Structures are given as structure tokens and as C-alpha cells.
Amino acid sequence: MRIFLAAYLAAVVILGGLAIAGGLALYGNLGPDGAAEEAASEHGYNLAGWEINHFPEKWLHKLQHLFHGPSEQDRTDAICEYFQTAARLANSAPQPDAEAEKRLAELENDVEDAIEGRATAILEDQKLMLQPPLFSDLGLVFPPVDFEIDGTPRVLAISPRDRIELQNSYLLEPDIPLQEIDQIEHDAESANVDGHGVSALIIRTGGFSSYPSVVFADAPYDSLMETVFHEWLHSYLIFFPLGEGYFRSAETRTLNESVANMGGKELARLYFERYGTLDQACGAQPRPSVTPAPVPTGFDFTSEMRALRRQVEAMLAQGQVEGAEALMAAKRDEFQTKGVFIRRLNQAYFAFHGFYADSPGSIDPVGPKLQTLLERAGSPGEFVRRASAVTTRADLDKLLE
Template structure:
């Protein structure tokens, strides 16, 4: 009986995987405008290949499902396994920093010899991570699924699609916007591991050749299936991103997700919805299974990657100042003052830098990317964009997260969403 149930689940996962893969690829095909293809021509050598990654990840997930290791562990043992994994990730991050410091120290004449002990420790820790990581993923997948069931977001107790994620080095995203306005014209995934020098070279090549605003950004996750999630030792951030990317999978099977690239407004609706759901679901997972790790509700972890904040933020309202920056930049662009707008954004970038916000480049592409994550009142990088507030209003109007997701999943245009919140 157990084998029969597993076979049904395996078939379900494979069927959903094929459907999701087809939808994602067909959605991407819709992006191939002349501008998009012109951008891709500059980065084909560095473009990330999703299909092979997904096939490999699915094979790994099938092996994990066959073992079903979490079923043989108590809830306390599951918790401790996740904690050991997160501690291991933190140790690996620390060892990587120590090795990098040794190689960068001009006083160290033979960095290879000086770092040998640390590199040996690092290799051992990475081997342990490779062993423990799949178990931690399986446990967190099951815990997120349990919370989804408690929130009414399952069919027959099973999330559709099933929660599947893989911690992996993430691709970078090349964001391209026109210089004369803020609008994402292209978002092209680039291979992980590109150096800062290589990323800047790509930005400058595309910007110079096509007269565009460009930015290569790091991301926290990708909503393919299984989803891609960045390695982290932060449990709250991890559960939030897993839930955020699962929400994209959920929406991809429904009208809202299928129309992700239909317009900038539909993209913002999708991303804001996933951000809202990711925060609520992720927090519920931590509250249920790891209550001692639950942060104060007023300081949730971000669902999308952004500029690093100082450990103790100064008296500087980042969201307010970023909103002011976008509004003024848009006003200048509307008057056709492109160079003046770009000079203003660079001057403002220096202000943010002086207050501890390490923003490498602040331009039209920056706002085109970060402005789509508009789940918090106040606007921030979204400025006065009305789309995010409309999504927030629908969530406030909905009695539950399930009602909100089931309602917004049917949205096919911003105008329809506006009618819903009247």
C-alpha cells in the first residue's frame, strides 16, 4: 500500500513538473521581442540553462522521495537535523571568508600553505552539507506542506503543486530597461559564479550597444520546478523564500501566473502576491515548528534580495528615501531629462551608501526590478505605482490567505484587480 501511494505521488509530481516546465518555457517564449533577442545576442555565452538543471534536480527529488527519511524521525529529531544543517551552512560561509581573507592578505607570502588547514575543514564541511542538505530540504518541504494544509491551500491534503525546492548556486539576473522610462524590457538569467568584473562588463556592453539602462542583480530564488533557493543559514529567510517560490508554482498553474509576462502590471501583481504569501506562510512554518526562532512581527525577512542593511540601522528611512528618489527620477524622465535623471540617481546612490546601504548602481533598471516587489505600504522602490497597493488591499479585504490566493489567481488584468478592491 505504501508503494502504491508513493507511485501515485511520484506520477503526480512528474505530471505537474512537465506541465510547469511547459508553462514556464511557453511563458518565456512570449518575451522574445526584438529588444529581448538583441539583448540575448550579447550574453548567450553566459546565459543559464534551466532545462538541464531542472531535470537533474527532479532526479534528486525523486531519490529523496523514495527514501522518505523524515517519516522515520520524530518532530524533535527533524528540528535538530534542520538546525545542524543551518549551523553547517554558517560554518561553511565563515570558512570561505577566512580562506578569502588569507589569500587577500598581502602579508601572507604563501596563502596556499597558510590556508591548507582551513581548506581541509571547508572540504569536510561541504561533504557533510552534501549529505545533510537533502534531508533538511525534505523536512522543510514536509513542514511547509503541513502549514499549507492548515491554511486551506491543499487539495485532499496535498499542495498542488507539491512543495519541492533545491538549494543551489543561483543564476544572476540581467535587468534591462529603456533609459527614457522605468520598465523592465528584459530579465535574462546568467550563469552563477560570474565575477563582479564580468558582471559589470556585461552591463556596460549591453548599455553601450543598445542605449539601455542595465543592472546584473543577485536573486534569492527562482520559481522553476523544483524551485531554486539560495543557500542561507537564516531559517526565517529560507522558509519565506521556499514559500514565495512555491506560490509562483501555484500561480503558474492558474491565469495570473500564466500571464506573468503579459504586462509590467501583471508581473508586479505576481511578485507582490508571492511576497505577501511567502511572508505569511514562512512565518507560520517557523511559528509552528521552530517557535524559538520566530522574529518580532514588525521586522519580517525580505522575500526578494535587496541592498544589504547595516546591523543597527541609523535614523534613515530607507523606504521613504527610495520612494522620493524614484518619484523625482520619474518626474525628470517624464520631462525628457534623461541625463539629469541619471545624474540625480547616482547622487542619491551616494547618499544611500553614506547611510550604510551598499547599492552598487541606482538606475532605471534597478527600479524596474525592485519596484515589482511592492508588498509593503509606503512604496519604496515602487514609488507611486498603484499595482502593489491594490494587491495589498485585496489581501486586507480577504478573510484568509487561501481566499486571497484563490481570488487573485483568477486575475487576468490590472483593471480586473481594481474592480475587485472597489
């Protein structure tokens, strides 16, 4: 048994190495050069350093609890207390609550372990289990579900002004003051004056597929679970054509991100059906002290955004760059009056979010086609297995014939 566990841990270490290599590949394929890189250089995200700091600590904690894991009730109690404490901390803002922050830190590893164990059970049910050499008889999920609740990296996205295209991107550290974010975007745009120049935007990510993956620390339980499954699917797909081809084309990357997005949401739905939402498992939860403005009845954000995207694409194709930018700025202000806040809406916004074909900012027909595949598959697991061999839109069309 020790030999198997040692080999299994070695395989997990290899996954960590692949995560670092993937991050470096992302930088090599999309990383900006020139002014954009210079603007962001002081706030670059240290992926290798993050792995070195978190990977050993996380697996040491796992090994300590390998044979004496918590009961299901202990898992539920830890999850309930964690998110109740997080809600109390959010309601105390802007006043710091040192006691709540300390308790969150104490609970974090146990909550991660609890969620990882439950997520693993869902993946087992869906038969999303690789069988690497030595482990085929052990019935272990591989890659193991492994995530860290932490600050997620930001992304500086760069698109040409005269079209919507993710030309470059750069990982940035999580905690950058808003004033510096504005300055980085300004510097990236003003220094790249070539024809129509570029559009820049710094975006907060909900998660990042390192190993362990990173999940945004302030995410509510439902969003956190979608992200946990989303990032795990990226690790899983590395071993299939859809993951292997991630950096080869924007087409494959869109398919990969969209499958992870849709599959992650469906797996999270199954998770909550089995284990319950916070309200179901823990009783009524603390509500935000400030109630967000209600979205007006009849306002369909997804439809509005997709209509805007089409209009902007048409204007840019006709060379109406300034007009398209003025329209996006006006729509951003309009959305805010309807309860939807977008800090900055520009070409880079659509370029980044366009990789998620099921998102409001995308008009890629891949989204509806993948939805059809999901419905035909009958389960999230079968959907992922069928999609894992797809690398082009033509592949997807053939699969749907």
C-alpha cells in the first residue's frame, strides 16, 4: 500500500509540475511584450512561487488525515461554520474583524478537504476517473480534486481597438489597488499606438488552473463549487486532445473553456442536489447588510450583452472604432442603472469573455452547440467524455451529426 501511495503522490507532484509548465506556456503563447508587459511588470503573478508555497503544505495536511478522515457531519459543520463566518466578516466591512479572519484561516484546510472529498464522490458517480498505471485497481479519482481558497490572479487582457481579439494576456498578482489598475490599463493603451492602438482591461479571475487550483477566497458557496469543478476539468482534460491542444489555437481554447464552464456548472448542480445548499444543510444564512439593487423586471442581461457584441463587431468592421467605444461606454452606464456593474466595457472585455462561449459576452455558436451535446449526452460525465476528443468546431459539428 505504501508503494502505491508513494507512486500516487509522485503522479500528483508531476501534475503540479505540469501546472507550472502550463502557466509558463500560457505566458509564452499569450504573454504581452513591449509597453503592455512593462506596464504590468511590477505586479506579475509568481506562479512557481505560489506552487512552492502551497503544494507541500496542502499534501502534508492530506497525509496527516489519510486514515482518520472526518465524518460527514464534521464536514458539514466545517462548511457551515466557514461560510457563516465569511458572511459575518463581509457584513462587518469596512471594519476589520480579526476574530472572524482568524477563524476562517483555522477552518480553511478542513473545508477544502471536506469539499474535495464530496466533489470526488460526484466525479466517481459520473465515472470521470482516469486510470494511470499502478492505480487501475485502486478506484482512485485522478487527477485528485485539489484546490486552495486564496486570492486569485488577475489578468491583463489586450485586444486591438479595431477588432475583438485576445492578442495578449498577462497574469497579475491578486491585490492591486484600483488606482494602480487604472494606471496599468492607461499605460498599456497609451504606449501601444499602432494604427488604432490597443484596448486593455484587468480582470479578476474566479479561479486558476494551477495544481492545486486556486479558487477566489470571497466566492459564495455556489460559485466556489462551480469553480472547483471547472478548474478540475482543466486538469482532467490535459490528458485528452481537448486539453492537449489548449495552446494551439483560439478555437480549441474556446472549446476547452466552454466545456469546463458548462461541465463545472452541471457537476456543481449534482453536488448541491446530494449535499444541499447552505440554507438546506446549515439553516437560514446571514444575509448581506447591504441589499443589492434589484434588476428591473424584463431586463435580460445576456440578450442585451450579445446584442451589444454583435453591434460592436459590425461597427468595428466598418472602421467606426470611436463610435463603438462610445456605445460600449454608454451601455456600461445603462447596465449600472439596472443593477449590473461592469467597471470597464471595451474590446478587451469582449475578447477575454468570448473564450467562454456560454457567457453573456460571447456570440460564438459553439455555446449552443455544446448545450445540444450536453442535452444529448444525458449526464455531465458523458458530456465531458464526448467533448474531450473535440479540438475544432468541425469536430463538434461531426459529433452532433
